[in-house]
Amino acid sequence: MNKPLERLYNGIIKENPTFVLMLGMCPTLAVTTSAINGIGMGLSTTVVLALSNLLISILRKVITDRIRVPSFIVVVASFVTMVQFLLQAYVPAIYSALGIYIPLIVVNCIILGRAESYASKNPPIPSLFDGIGMGLGFTCSITIIGAVRELIGSGTVFGFNIIPIKDAAAGTHGYIPISIVVLAPGAFFVLGIIMAIINRVKLNNIKKGRKVYSTDCKESCFGCPHSNICLNTASETKVINSNKSNE
Amino acid sequence: MGGAVIFVMTLASLVCSIIDKIILKPANLEYLNTIVFILVIAALVQFVEMFLKKNVKSLYNALGVYLPLITTNCAVLGIAIKNAQTGYNILLSTLNGTFTAVGFAIAIIIMAGIREKIEFNDYPESFKGQASVLIAAGLMAIAFFGFSGLI
Numbered sequence: 001m002n003k004p005l006e007r008l009y010n011g012i013i014k015e016n017p018t019f020v021l022m023l024g025m026c027p028t029l030a031v032t033t034s035a036i037n038g039i040g041m042g043l044s045t046t047v048v049l050a051l052s053n054l055l056i057s058i059l060r061k062v063i064t065d066r067i068r069v070p071s072f073i074v075v076v077a078s079f080v081t082m083v084q085f086l087l088q089a090y091v092p093a094i095y096s097a098l099g100i101y102i103p104l105i106v107v108n109c110i111i112l113g114r115a116e117s118y119a120s121k122n123p124p125i126p127s128l129f130d131g132i133g134m135g136l137g138f139t140c141s142i143t144i145i146g147a148v149r150e151l152i153g154s155g156t157v158f159g160f161n162i163i164p165i166k167d168a169a170a171g172t173h174g175y176i177p178i179s180i181v182v183l184a185p186g187a188f189f190v191l192g193i194i195m196a197i198i199n200r201v202k203l204n205n206i207k208k209g210r211k212v213y214s215t216d217c218k219e220s221c222f223g224c225p226h227s228n229i230c231l232n233t234a235s236e237t238k239v240i241n242s243n244k245s246n247e
Numbered sequence: 248m249g250g251a252v253i254f255v256m257t258l259a260s261l262v263c264s265i266i267d268k269i270i271l272k273p274a275n276l277e278y279l280n281t282i283v284f285i286l287v288i289a290a291l292v293q294f295v296e297m298f299l300k301k302n303v304k305s306l307y308n309a310l311g312v313y314l315p316l317i318t319t320n321c322a323v324l325g326i327a328i329k330n331a332q333t334g335y336n337i338l339l340s341t342l343n344g345t346f347t348a349v350g351f352a353i354a355i356i357i358m359a360g361i362r363e364k365i366e367f368n369d370y371p372e373s374f375k376g377q378a379s380v381l382i383a384a385g386l387m388a389i390a391f392f393g394f395s396g397l398i
Contacts, residue, residue, distance in 0.1 A: 022377055026321040069315075070289055077282040085278070103281040103328050104321045185392065188385030195378040196371070203372060 004129040011133025017110045018141035019198055024110040028142050029187040031101050035158050038146030039139060040094040044087065044102065046135025048079045049111050053119040053131030055079075060120050072115045073106065080105045110134060148190050153182035249352025251306075251314065253345065255295055256323050259288050260344025263327040264337045277331070284327045285318075292318045322351055357387060 017023045024045075031041045052075050056063075063071050084102045087095040095102065105111070114134055119127040147157050154177045155163040164174035180186055263284045271277050296314050299307040307314070317323065326347050330340035361383050370379060 069318075070286065073285050073289060073318075074282060077285050081278060081281055084281075100325055100329055100332070104325055106281055106285050107318070107321045107324050180389070183388075183392065185385045185388035188381045188388060192374075192378045192381030192385060195376075195381060196373040199375070199378060200373040 003126050007126055007129040008133035008136070011130060011135070012137040012140060015134075016137040016141060017134055018138055018145075019195065021110075021113075023113055024108045024138060026104060027101050027108060028145065029184070029191065031098055032142050032146040032149055032187060032190075033153075033182050034150040034156075035143055035147040037094070037097050038143040040087075040091070041098055041101065042135070042139025042142050044083050044098075045105055045108060045110070045138055046132060048076065048083055048105055049114060049135040049138075050128055050131035051079050052076045052111060053114055053127040054124055056115045057119040057122060057124040057127035063120075068120065069112075069116075072112060072120075076111050076115070077106045110138060145187070145190055145194065148194075149181050149186055152178055152190075153180075153186060249348075249355055251295060251299070251310065252317060252320065252323075252351055253348040255288070255291055255317050256326060256348035256351075257341060257345045258291050259284075259323050260326055260330055261337065261341045262287050262291065264330050264335065264340035267331045268337065280328065280331055281324075284331075285324055288323050288327070289318045322347065354387070358384065361387070 011017070015021055018025075018028050027041050027045070031037045052072075055075050056072055059071075059075075080103060083105070084095075087098075087102060114130060118130050122130070151157050151162060155161060155165045155175050165177065178186075181190065266283060266287065267277075267280060271280060271283065292315060295317075296307070299310075299314070326344050330343060335343060358380075362380060365379055365383060374382070
């Protein structure tokens with residue numbers, strides 16, 4: 001696979017920032033009250049991520065090692081301010097819905113993390129695609145979470161009515177929305193359950209003996225996003241599983 | 248960790264709101280606040296790091312890499328921006344910063360306690376790790392909603 005496509009695939013599936021790396025939890029939990037908010041937030045983050053990755057990668061030889069984090073933050077903050085103005089001018093509805101979380105894109109760990117671990121070491125074009133891939137991965141995940149929460153919490157997705165809502169005044173029968181799902185606790189529940197489903201799928205793959213990740217990885221397992229499903233660490237889990245089935 | 252966050256957040260709210268009132272407002276440069284605030288916070292965290300390294304070596308070692316990461320804790324920048332947006336004066340901003348940080352400290356202490364308990368329980372394998380923590384956090388959030396109804 002050539003480089004740009006590989007970076008896109010890596011960002012969306014293999015190292016999905018939300019579900020695999022668990023980065024950028026603050027916007028993930030806070031703004032996903034509806035699918036449209038999720039898309040708005042995701043796309044703004046994608047734009048910032050792609051552009052800042054590009055710029056940082058161009059500047060990577062100029063920025064000295066010691067001051068790299070402050071300089072990355074300044075680059076990111078400038079792009080975020082631009083995106084904030086653009087949203088305010090062209091999509092005021094999303095701007096007011098996202099509120100304080102737009103300036104908070106600056107401190108989104110995904111952006112600084114990619115700048116540090118990818119863009120500062122690689123040429124501009126792959127960095128740009130890495131940014132786009134990661135951003136799209138983030139967008140997909142928070143849109144999914146947003147859609148689930150919106151569906152359970154108010155019976156709609158993207159504002160369209162999916163489940164008929166019970167309306168006491170009109171006397172119609174139907175679904176009573178569970179409003180707690182749209183509030184803060186719901187974010188944790190929905191994300192927790194989605195994580196559990198993903199873990200389940202991965203565990204099934206391992207049990208079937210399918211190779212999930214290559215074993216020639218030289219990195220340490222500590223802090224590795226794949227540590228819970230990688231074959232290097234999975235041998236330990238397998239022993240526990242076989243013990244359980246013997247009992 | 249909670250202590251460090253309380254310290255950083257109090258100072259950050261104080262300094263950011265002073266800068267906002269004295270430099271940015273008169274010069275009509277409010278749109279620069281994100282950039283300015285994040286730099287102030289980064290500098291403050293660096294300062295706390297140096298202070299701890301010199302005076303409280305054990306705490307510095309225990310916090311390790313998470314200390315510089317306070318910079319990217321969205322609560323810190325969030326409070327600074329929120330203070331500027333709602334137009335609190337300097338005293339109110341500082342108080343707001345301190346007590347938000349106290350709330351954060353309470354939350355992470357409770358969270359740590361719950362996680363310790365969870366480790367030894369028997370629950371489905373798919374929920375191992377982050378999934379169970381998220382569910383616990385959700386239950387905690389419900390409890391806190393209850394508190395806000397009481398007061």
